[in-house]
Amino acid sequence: MSFIRLTHGKRQYKNIKYTTMKHNIYKTTIVALLLFFIPFMPTSQAQQTKKELVGVLINHQFYSKDMPLNEIMSIQKGLQNLDDGEQHTVLHILVPDDFVAPKTWKKYEIKRSNVVNADKFEAKVLLFDEMRKVTHSADKQFKNPKIGQKLPGTFTLQDLDGNTWTQDSLRNRVTVVNVWYSGCGPCRKEMPELSTWKTRFPEVTFLSADFEKPEIVKAITEKHGFNWTHLPNDRYFTQWVGNEGFPLTLVIAMDGTLQYLSHKTCNETREEVFRLLKWLTTIQKE
Structure with missing residues (x-):
């Protein structure tokens, strides 16, 4: 579209x-x-x-x-x-x-x-x-997150398997969040590529967030072989999309601070994420 x-x-x-x-x-x-x-x-x-x-x-x-x-x-x-x-x-x-x-x-x-x-x-x-x-919610509970700062506000989301995720769930984990929705062509196109990241960085937690209903998220992710942990009904991460557009990629450090934010999908973005994940996972092992 x-x-x-x-x-x-x-x-x-x-x-x-x-x-x-x-x-x-x-x-x-x-x-x-x-x-x-x-x-x-x-x-x-x-x-x-x-x-x-x-x-x-x-x-x-x-x-x-x-x-x-x-x-x-x-x-x-x-x-x-x-x-x-x-x-x-x-x-x-x-x-x-x-x-x-x-x-x-x-x-x-x-x-x-x-x-x-x-x-x-x-x-x-x-x-x-x-x-x-x-x-573009008028009643946002927070402003856009800043690099180096902890995630603002609070969230409680359930994945497709019924597991609950909150800020505490991300503690002591390096986490990548991909924010998308079904009307975004580039989002769907990059899903098979994103699935390879789990093999490349097995110690990283990979979450995908979409504001749509579970059945829609399930159908699309299964069709495109997207193997991340999927969070439907999202109103937390999706608020940060604003006018910049989908997909939105976030990288969060073990201490809960935002380390990376990008509103595009391209090889340059992926290489930036890979370099950052290598560094963050190295720190995690020390």
């Missing part, structure tokens, strides 16, 4: 991960919109005659592909391409909380009953909305 956000002359891409760019802002946005408005390929002729393929989704209302491009650009604060897994795509327009659709848009509205796979698109929007609430 891709995401484009425009702010103050810069653009940010999120998959779900934001990376600030400085050039070709409008060019990329226009290309994304033009690609979106290319006619869809229906799964079957029968389905095409029964349901109308849509183009735009704003505030849980579907609109046709005939929506004027300039009107979309004037109100959007972000664009998100959604697909249903069957070659159908909808452009999800992110708008301010107080946005009210103009009456002139009424003619572009499409009834939900006429939308191909409307439930799939709506489920992705709801998941995105939930992710935004968790990562």
